[in-house]
Amino acid sequence: MDLTKLFKPETIAVAGISRSNPLSPGRVIFIKNVFEMDVFCYGIHPEGGEIEGIKLYKRLDQLPKIPDSLVVAIPAKYTLDYVQQCADLHIPSCTIISGGFAEVGKEGRERQEKLIKIATDNDIAVLGPNCLGVYTPPLMDTIFMPTERITRPPKGTVALISQSGGVLVDQFFHKFKQINIGVSTAVSIGNRAVVDEVMLLDYFSNKDPDTYNIAFYLEGFKENKSREFLQLAKKSEDMVLTYFGGLSDKGKQATMSHTASISGNDEILSAALKQYLVMHPRKEMELLTSLKLLEILTHRKKPFDPMIVKEGNVVILSLSGGHGVICADLLDDYKLNAVEITDDEQQQMIDLVNPTARNIATFSNPIDLTGSAQDKDIENFIEYLSKIDRVECIIVLILPYTPSISFQVGRRIANVVSREKKPTVCFIPYIEKYGSIIESLELSNIPVFHSIEEAVQAVSTLKIRTRINTLKGQK
Amino acid sequence: MDLTKLFKPETIAVAGISRSNPLSPGRVIFIKNVFEMDVFCYGIHPEGGEIEGIKLYKRLDQLPKIPDSLVVAIPAKYTLDYVQQCADLHIPSCTIISGGFAEVGKEGRERQEKLIKIATDNDIAVLGPNCLGVYTPPLMDTIFMPTERITRPPKGTVALISQSGGVLVDQFFHKFKQINIGVSTAVSIGNRAVVDEVMLLDYFSNKDPDTYNIAFYLEGFKENKSREFLQLAKKSEDMVLTYFGGLSDKGKQATMSHTASISGNDEILSAALKQYLVMHPRKEMELLTSLKLLEILTHRKKPFDPMIVKEGNVVILSLSGGHGVICADLLDDYKLNAVEITDDEQQQMIDLVNPTARNIATFSNPIDLTGSAQDKDIENFIEYLSKIDRVECIIVLILPYTPSISFQVGRRIANVVSREKKPTVCFIPYIEKYGSIIESLELSNIPVFHSIEEAVQAVSTLKIRTRINTLKGQK
Numbered sequence: 001m002d003l004t005k006l007f008k009p010e011t012i013a014v015a016g017i018s019r020s021n022p023l024s025p026g027r028v029i030f031i032k033n034v035f036e037m038d039v040f041c042y043g044i045h046p047e048g049g050e051i052e053g054i055k056l057y058k059r060l061d062q063l064p065k066i067p068d069s070l071v072v073a074i075p076a077k078y079t080l081d082y083v084q085q086c087a088d089l090h091i092p093s094c095t096i097i098s099g100g101f102a103e104v105g106k107e108g109r110e111r112q113e114k115l116i117k118i119a120t121d122n123d124i125a126v127l128g129p130n131c132l133g134v135y136t137p138p139l140m141d142t143i144f145m146p147t148e149r150i151t152r153p154p155k156g157t158v159a160l161i162s163q164s165g166g167v168l169v170d171q172f173f174h175k176f177k178q179i180n181i182g183v184s185t186a187v188s189i190g191n192r193a194v195v196d197e198v199m200l201l202d203y204f205s206n207k208d209p210d211t212y213n214i215a216f217y218l219e220g221f222k223e224n225k226s227r228e229f230l231q232l233a234k235k236s237e238d239m240v241l242t243y244f245g246g247l248s249d250k251g252k253q254a255t256m257s258h259t260a261s262i263s264g265n266d267e268i269l270s271a272a273l274k275q276y277l278v279m280h281p282r283k284e285m286e287l288l289t290s291l292k293l294l295e296i297l298t299h300r301k302k303p304f305d306p307m308i309v310k311e312g313n314v315v316i317l318s319l320s321g322g323h324g325v326i327c328a329d330l331l332d333d334y335k336l337n338a339v340e341i342t343d344d345e346q347q348q349m350i351d352l353v354n355p356t357a358r359n360i361a362t363f364s365n366p367i368d369l370t371g372s373a374q375d376k377d378i379e380n381f382i383e384y385l386s387k388i389d390r391v392e393c394i395i396v397l398i399l400p401y402t403p404s405i406s407f408q409v410g411r412r413i414a415n416v417v418s419r420e421k422k423p424t425v426c427f428i429p430y431i432e433k434y435g436s437i438i439e440s441l442e443l444s445n446i447p448v449f450h451s452i453e454e455a456v457q458a459v460s461t462l463k464i465r466t467r468i469n470t471l472k473g474q475k
Numbered sequence: 476m477d478l479t480k481l482f483k484p485e486t487i488a489v490a491g492i493s494r495s496n497p498l499s500p501g502r503v504i505f506i507k508n509v510f511e512m513d514v515f516c517y518g519i520h521p522e523g524g525e526i527e528g529i530k531l532y533k534r535l536d537q538l539p540k541i542p543d544s545l546v547v548a549i550p551a552k553y554t555l556d557y558v559q560q561c562a563d564l565h566i567p568s569c570t571i572i573s574g575g576f577a578e579v580g581k582e583g584r585e586r587q588e589k590l591i592k593i594a595t596d597n598d599i600a601v602l603g604p605n606c607l608g609v610y611t612p613p614l615m616d617t618i619f620m621p622t623e624r625i626t627r628p629p630k631g632t633v634a635l636i637s638q639s640g641g642v643l644v645d646q647f648f649h650k651f652k653q654i655n656i657g658v659s660t661a662v663s664i665g666n667r668a669v670v671d672e673v674m675l676l677d678y679f680s681n682k683d684p685d686t687y688n689i690a691f692y693l694e695g696f697k698e699n700k701s702r703e704f705l706q707l708a709k710k711s712e713d714m715v716l717t718y719f720g721g722l723s724d725k726g727k728q729a730t731m732s733h734t735a736s737i738s739g740n741d742e743i744l745s746a747a748l749k750q751y752l753v754m755h756p757r758k759e760m761e762l763l764t765s766l767k768l769l770e771i772l773t774h775r776k777k778p779f780d781p782m783i784v785k786e787g788n789v790v791i792l793s794l795s796g797g798h799g800v801i802c803a804d805l806l807d808d809y810k811l812n813a814v815e816i817t818d819d820e821q822q823q824m825i826d827l828v829n830p831t832a833r834n835i836a837t838f839s840n841p842i843d844l845t846g847s848a849q850d851k852d853i854e855n856f857i858e859y860l861s862k863i864d865r866v867e868c869i870i871v872l873i874l875p876y877t878p879s880i881s882f883q884v885g886r887r888i889a890n891v892v893s894r895e896k897k898p899t900v901c902f903i904p905y906i907e908k909y910g911s912i913i914e915s916l917e918l919s920n921i922p923v924f925h926s927i928e929e930a931v932q933a934v935s936t937l938k939i940r941t942r943i944n945t946l947k948g949q950k
Binding site: 023024025028099100103104130132144145146148149150151162163164165166167168169170171174217219245246247248284318319320321322323325326328329330331332333359360370371399400401402403404429431433 | 498499500503574575578579605607619620621623624625626637638639640641642643644645646649692694720721722723759793794795796797798800801803804805806807808834835845846874875876877878879904906908
């Protein structure tokens, strides 16, 4: 079953356009694709006529051209008729927004069985039912939320697949945009009656040249699909990430009523994911941090050599003792190691720092250059630490409120990292007035995070990435 | 030792004003108190003259009036002379910004011993050394960072005391401002040679009418001070919170070089804090969430009756199944319980929701009203759930991207909560365009958080607060 027409159609049609309610899902989808997106979009309404000045067709077989994909947003009981029309007219793909299938009892389950049969017999890639839609910028957006209400992420390299439409649109879209992670395609899979995580992994891994990282939010694997999924993931040239909801006892109960799927045993699942080279962030923030870092590393010009980070041996470079302490606390949580700095090295470090800071600085790890540090000191230390082989990664905690740090500090750090190529991750508080520092780091693709924990998570991601890519024979 | 003059002086003097470096700590402190703050501020410079148009005095004994407090920001070796002058002139308090004491070896330790002796013999409340300063809005700000570089929290009810100046100014100031937590006073305690956590707890608890919540960032208690601290905390009418850094193995190493204090055993510490009725958030986000909630509950007009939350029995009300699942997962982590909704209640709920959502909604806990929910449905459910006695708290997950939710939804939730008085905590994504919804909730003091985990943490805070206040005989 080919998903290309589902995600990259030239022409789509939308059924379920209400005349009376401008907020009905079908009408929202129709109007946004006509007015905002690149795809060519037809509207279907049994009575024809027009809406917002756009002609509507009475039936699918009256369209000037057979569309590549049909979006159905009508009451459940009428949906199968439309899927049958797809079969008759050779429309190769279909997204069913409508709820009222396996998630709502016996009648719904039977309806879903019939849907599966028509789709399978006729090789129609059916997404859903009970889903939010698809967002493939700048081509298509069949997410039924009004565009002005949601926040959409930019174009990028992450295929984002979610079993919960709400989580996709709220948790992920908004945060992706906020921290500038881009998507190639975002998919709400709903009941995944036909198109499921295995087919999606295969498509994004092998058939979509725009995708380099594939992230799933799942509340459990589809029955009998976990093995196939894991085997595909292991072979994939893309990084595959899964983030699971509903793994706690209370979460499991919730999941059953939400998507009728049973989550597996947490520990067994984690072990399997590790074995099959799937990144498995345990928290939402960790997923976001990983994706941000992975996207940076898809750039042809990598900011540093990420494969150096094998064991997770870190030096923390701070301008505040307390920040160093908090960061060191977190290394444990993420199975990273603080590199011990020898007495000889500490002696050499004294000359790298300005005389005022020299007497109060700490040269053991975490290094604390104190509030008297200057730009040049930070530059000196990154350069010095970069040349120590057993240092795999530097975490720089930038606190621009210290008086002697200039707003040039970002550019200076970016330059020395780009030159030395030692993996370096920066923390800087997210405050608008520090924007130029953040921007100068990001322009050089140096990863910048706005909490200490995210910076530590990013190093953990580097370590896990090295393991996976080594086993996959990639870089 | 009375700390009133240290934190609420009428007049201060600053020593250590550089003529050549406008960013030197003493000069920054002098200028900001002269130009920005309410306190009357004298400058001391051995050569007199003026700086930025303001007259400087050559010596402390030449000031027109004996100040209530002296701020010293000069090299360590000259500091003791100034403290002696405080003794001679009966200046009752002094803040020593300068480093170069116990944190830097034998000579420094000896200097600190001498400092303690002068202060104790003459009853001078000495803050520091090696500290950042004090911020008591709108009176005084002796934090030596230029105001335009940092972000300061508004005036409020939290006394914020930090062993790390960097953590105070960066982590806390910035985030307090961001989520609108106000401080009565913020204190960087540095080496806490004289003024320590016990004296501070006593002062803020018993002598400062502006403080209702007292939050400490510590990297361990001062030697032999833990028992006294805990006993004071148990008697305090204010809520006392401690957040510890440096408790992990790696963190402990870092702490030793940072503040030369040894952290206690983590588990024993936690048990002791619980026994002595101290809130003990384990993560920075949890501290912030707790403080935000506690500050809301200091308002004379409380939004609901917080003491209802005894066991932590929660109903989750969501517009997205996935959000409900994530939230239910988190209840476990925070020792909260999902209230089971009976079949009878579920039957009654059917009539509370509009016909479109009715067929696809889930009425077990977490309740999912789906993307078809309307404002009125949410209002109906909060009202209905409020009347169920065994429901102690409602978590409402507001997703304003769903088409039928209006921007009135915040006001409508605020009204029904204010009327029913059932503890209710809201999650809503932090997006500027949702501002009016957030604002209408906050105007009625309904707690609003911008991640699901924070909403769950807030309920956990309510439960802990109920326990502590019950044992203290407070409400």
